[in-house]
Amino acid sequence: MRLLLHTCCGPCSVYPVKQLRESGYDVTGYFFNPNIHPYREFKHRLETLHEYAAQVKLELVTDSNYALEDFLLRALSFKGDRCRPCYEQRLRQTARYARNNAFSCFSTTLLVSPYQKHELIKEAASIIAEEEGIPFEYIDFRVGWQEGVTVSKEMGLYRQPYCGCIFSEKERYYKAGRGRS
Numbered sequence: 001m002r003l004l005l006h007t008c009c010g011p012c013s014v015y016p017v018k019q020l021r022e023s024g025y026d027v028t029g030y031f032f033n034p035n036i037h038p039y040r041e042f043k044h045r046l047e048t049l050h051e052y053a054a055q056v057k058l059e060l061v062t063d064s065n066y067a068l069e070d071f072l073l074r075a076l077s078f079k080g081d082r083c084r085p086c087y088e089q090r091l092r093q094t095a096r097y098a099r100n101n102a103f104s105c106f107s108t109t110l111l112v113s114p115y116q117k118h119e120l121i122k123e124a125a126s127i128i129a130e131e132e133g134i135p136f137e138y139i140d141f142r143v144g145w146q147e148g149v150t151v152s153k154e155m156g157l158y159r160q161p162y163c164g165c166i167f168s169e170k171e172r173y174y175k176a177g178r179g180r181s
């Protein structure tokens, strides 16, 4: 089974790639994350992913299209949780690439993080799979989160301190009322 694995970053790939390979999948990583801000952070995460992929001999497809404007338009115009259009943008592109390049199915490393909206990812990916005509392989990778953290540190991989978008960067560093006037 050829599986296209949407990869948000190197550290989050550690456990899913290992688990999928042990289950017999032929895994290819697919990087498409225009939500990441700023561009230097995007580049840093992509470089880290290449570093990881080289160490474990993971084939990687990289979409270097940094569609930040598209992501921001979707996030700002969406009435509701901005993570939904963020997941949808990334997973739809992954599903289309998988379908057009003879993969059997697709999945995502986003399913490993206890900090992501797991049920929302699962729901969005299932709808996209139906619409795009390619199976979504749902696996709850969260059981391997800690193992992924440990191994990624042993491998010396950069671990980012926020989810990725400019909004999550603000939420991490900005404290209302504590700015300088």
Ligand code: SF4
Residues within 6 Å of the ligand: 035, 036, 075, 082, 083, 084, 086, 087, 163, 164, 165, 166, 167, 168
């Ligand atoms: S918090 Fe994370 S998942 Fe949600 S919109 Fe931002 S980058 Fe995307």
